[in-house]
Amino acid sequence: MNTVSLSCELCTQAGGEILWQDESCRIVRVADPHYPGFCRVIWREHVREMSDLDEFQQLQLMRIVFAVESVVRELFSPDKINLASFGNVVPHLHWHIIPRWRDDRHFPEPVWGSVRRESGQAERPSVSNEVLATALASVLDSGI
C-alpha cells in the first residue's frame, strides 16, 4: 500500500481549514455557507477503503468521526447528522460529517442531490473555526 500518491489532492493538500490532527488523520472544516459545521475527517495515508485498514485503525478513525458528530450536534443543533465515505472522485479515505436542517437546500435528499429550495431563513448557529477547533480538542485530546 502506498502511503502517499503525488496525484492525489488529499495527499498533497489539506482539503480545508485544519481544526485538529494527529498522526493518523486530520479534521478539516468544509467552507460551505449552506452547511455550517460541515467537517471532513481525512485519513493521512493514501488508503482506498475502510476494509483496507486493520481493525484498530478502523475503530480509531470511527471514534474520531463520532467525536466530530457529537461536537457538531452540540454546537450547531442540526435536525439530523449525515455521515458518508464515498471517495468516487478522490479515492483517498475520508468521511463527511454534515449537519442537516429540515429547511436546508436539499433536505430530505443527501446534499449531493438536486437543490430543492433556497436555504431556510432560520438562523444557523455561527461558530468560528477557533471555537470548533477548541471543542474538538477538548473531546479528542482527553483520550476518548
Place this chain on the structure above:
Amino acid sequence: MNTVSLSCELCTQAGGEILWQDESCRIVRVADPHYPGFCRVIWREHVREMSDLDEFQQLQLMRIVFAVESVVRELFSPDKINLASFGNVVPHLHWHIIPRWRDDRHFPEPVWGSVRRESGQAERPSVSNEVLATALASVLDSGI
C-alpha cells in the same frame, strides 16, 4: 429513548431480504438491479444518530458494517465502496453499503445524485441471497 416507534417503517418492516441478524441489528439486501450487492445494516432499536449509541454499541455496529464491506468487495469486485448513514427520511439508524462501478448509472456521483448514463454493459457478478448470507455468516459468526 424509545426502542420502537410504531410510525417508523424500519421498526415495523424488515426493509429488505434479511441476510443476517443478531440481537442488535440486521443486514438486508436492497433489491436494486443497478447495484447488485447493495446492503443495509439496520440497528434494531429506534435510535436516531450514531452518537446516541454508547461506544461499545458504536463499535459493534461498525464492525458489522465493515464486515459487509469486506464480503461485498470479495463477492462483487466493485471499483469502489460507498458507505453512508443519512436517515433524513427515516430517522432510524441504518447504514448503506453500496458497491460502485466506474460505468454505473451515477458514477462518480453518489447514487442519490442525477442519473448520468444507463448502466454499463460490463457484466456484474450474479450472487444469490443464499451465497451472500452464507458469506456474511462465515465472517460474522466467527466472532469478529
